[in-house]
Amino acid sequence: xxxxxxxxxxxxxxxxxxxxxxxxxxxxxxxxxxxxxxxxxxxxxxxxxxxxxxxxxxxxxxxxxxxxxxxxxxxxxxxxxxxxxxxxxxxxxxxxxxxxxxxxxxxxxxxxxxxxxxxxxxxxxxxxxxxxxxxxxxxxxxxxxxxxxxxxxxxxxxxxxxxxxxxxxxxxxxxxxxxxxxxxxxxxxxxxxxxxxxxxxxxxxxxxxxxxxxxxxxxxxxxxxxxxxxxxxxxxxxxxxxxxxxxxxxxxxxxxxxxxxxxxxxxxxxxxxxxxxxxxxxxxxxxxxxxxxxxxxxxxxxxxxxxxxxxxxxxxxxxxxxxxxxxxxxxxxxxxxxxx
Amino acid sequence: xxxxxxxxxxxxxxxxxxxxxxxxxxxxxxxxxxxxxxxxxxxxxxxxxxxxxxxxxxxxxxxxxxxxxxxxxxxxxxxxxxxxxxxxxxxxxxxxxxxxxxxxxxxxxxxxxxxxxxxxxxxxxxxxxxxxxxxxxxxxxxxxxxxxxxxxxxxxxxxxxxxxxxxxxxxxxxxxxxxxxxxxxxxxxxxxxxxxxxxxxxxxxxxxxxxxxxxxxxxxxxxxxxxxxxxxxxxxxxxxxxxxxxxxxxxxxxxxxxxxxxxxxxxxxxxxxxxxxxxxxxxxxxxxxxxxxxxxxxxxxxxxxxxxxxxxxxxxxxxxxxxxxxxxxxxxxxxxxxxx
Numbered sequence: 001x002x003x004x005x006x007x008x009x010x011x012x013x014x015x016x017x018x019x020x021x022x023x024x025x026x027x028x029x030x031x032x033x034x035x036x037x038x039x040x041x042x043x044x045x046x047x048x049x050x051x052x053x054x055x056x057x058x059x060x061x062x063x064x065x066x067x068x069x070x071x072x073x074x075x076x077x078x079x080x081x082x083x084x085x086x087x088x089x090x091x092x093x094x095x096x097x098x099x100x101x102x103x104x105x106x107x108x109x110x111x112x113x114x115x116x117x118x119x120x121x122x123x124x125x126x127x128x129x130x131x132x133x134x135x136x137x138x139x140x141x142x143x144x145x146x147x148x149x150x151x152x153x154x155x156x157x158x159x160x161x162x163x164x165x166x167x168x169x170x171x172x173x174x175x176x177x178x179x180x181x182x183x184x185x186x187x188x189x190x191x192x193x194x195x196x197x198x199x200x201x202x203x204x205x206x207x208x209x210x211x212x213x214x215x216x217x218x219x220x221x222x223x224x225x226x227x228x229x230x231x232x233x234x235x236x237x238x239x240x241x242x243x244x245x246x247x248x249x250x251x252x253x254x255x256x257x258x259x260x261x262x263x264x265x266x267x268x269x270x271x272x273x274x275x276x277x278x279x280x281x282x283x284x285x286x287x288x289x290x291x292x293x294x295x296x297x298x299x300x301x302x303x304x305x306x307x308x309x310x311x312x313x314x315x316x317x318x319x320x321x322x323x324x325x326x327x328x329x330x331x332x333x334x335x336x337x338x339x340x
Numbered sequence: 341x342x343x344x345x346x347x348x349x350x351x352x353x354x355x356x357x358x359x360x361x362x363x364x365x366x367x368x369x370x371x372x373x374x375x376x377x378x379x380x381x382x383x384x385x386x387x388x389x390x391x392x393x394x395x396x397x398x399x400x401x402x403x404x405x406x407x408x409x410x411x412x413x414x415x416x417x418x419x420x421x422x423x424x425x426x427x428x429x430x431x432x433x434x435x436x437x438x439x440x441x442x443x444x445x446x447x448x449x450x451x452x453x454x455x456x457x458x459x460x461x462x463x464x465x466x467x468x469x470x471x472x473x474x475x476x477x478x479x480x481x482x483x484x485x486x487x488x489x490x491x492x493x494x495x496x497x498x499x500x501x502x503x504x505x506x507x508x509x510x511x512x513x514x515x516x517x518x519x520x521x522x523x524x525x526x527x528x529x530x531x532x533x534x535x536x537x538x539x540x541x542x543x544x545x546x547x548x549x550x551x552x553x554x555x556x557x558x559x560x561x562x563x564x565x566x567x568x569x570x571x572x573x574x575x576x577x578x579x580x581x582x583x584x585x586x587x588x589x590x591x592x593x594x595x596x597x598x599x600x601x602x603x604x605x606x607x608x609x610x611x612x613x614x615x616x617x618x619x620x621x622x623x624x625x626x627x628x629x630x631x632x633x634x635x636x637x638x639x640x641x642x643x644x645x646x647x648x649x650x651x652x653x654x655x656x657x658x659x660x661x662x663x664x665x666x667x668x669x670x671x672x673x674x675x676x677x678x679x680x
Binding site: 163164165166167168169171172173174175176177178179180181182194195197198201202203204205206208209210211212213214216226230288289291293294 | 506508513537551
């Protein structure tokens, strides 16, 4: 009998001092690569994971004949700290385990990824940084923090700074999860299942658009009714996860801000203006928590950015791979960007 | 020492058989009137309450010089069953108290209101039925169920049938409240405060628009920061309420449908077409749970209806009285409607 196949590798990063001032010891960065790094080391693409996503969840945009063609590019998919595979509340030994897992920023993630690419592969420049949702937040950070090393940026359904409304939406999600007394402030022995289910039900209204439900597109996803979708998809999604991991990632998301660092000192406009990458920014046209308006503000302050909303009624999920037309839309934009 | 002044009257409706087949005994309908019924009894306006609102919450649209001028009209504000003043889980004696309070529909409310107006005042016709949010749902029911008795309809931030997305949003709110084990399936001795607070935090993202938060309009409401708004306004709002009442009203809201009755047998288009009233339908242009699209569908199937979205960044709250420009917009529309 063998366990499930491990389809990723791990970069052992040792001690990592975080923005919050704590040291994450014996840090593990799990990743998966597609394709081969060329001799010039100029075909590298970074494609970090989304909220609670894992490296496998990014494969809808990777494939032969697609923009992210592994025959041509070396595509690295690093797992976010907190996602349960990279260092997380659920897999870090005491004393920084579980409820004591330190607050990790997107900045922390990206600084770690930078070191990883450099030490493991000798990569100094990226042909492209891209991502969806929290992945887009990381890609934005890459472009702002390393403007001379990131040639292109594709931000899909994400922003350079988490908006106040987006923050509030996440507060609601968090409140639903932590209303379950079984959560015990993070010191549970069993997952707080009621809270995880409640979190799923809260997220259900936010993740898709009003029109998605009006047209009953959950049927196309294999769910017969709204309740079938709420239980089968949304509750099921979060029941597979660890509560502390989910909360750690919410903290990371809520504090995403390309200017929240020594370099930009909170000057968001300055951080946007620092981005040199040729960029295509693709919000879902009906996204309820990363709405196009936040990206409009950003694109207007970036040097070489185009705003290209994805015409989709899948709300936030427009960029996540389930809307096949949206995937084609994104893939075409990536082709154009990589050809430039 | 005296208690707080009672500023409403009560219609003792006796036994009311509900759509669900249960009998609500000794039913109390609390109401407040503004103005005087004229001799012809043709100046009556019904203006039912919103979710968890009370009669006093409707007074932003009532006043001398406004469309709803009590010198001219007799304006009756009935409290929804379940709102804590009319018959509710919190004030109904056993065996139909608390978690056993029966499922009440909007149809039940409107049929009761109809009997109340007839028996108490001898009113047979209404110059106008109007309301905001769940109040609009009731006004819609009035117009569809009594097409020859409702001359005008103003539906503000509400729909004739609760959409699937709206239903899902409410499932999230409900899940947050009921994730608190102190709720005890409704058989609590003390209010489930953690759940009520969580419910408030979930609602916070839904009630206003993304742009409301982007422009920090909570400051205009007297809250210094987002967290100040979340605790001071949202948690505070629901902590004042009874959990079973809130859940009963969510059930009522979720099942709002002008065609869910013997007369229309679920034929929604037929119910819309049955409305004879001259109507102005006013969604908030940025409302996240009663978005303009649902009203567009309705207006296209009504005989004499105009869609007039309220230009506002206050999301659902556009129609609730806090956006002063929106109040003027609504008041002007009501003047026009009443003059027609």
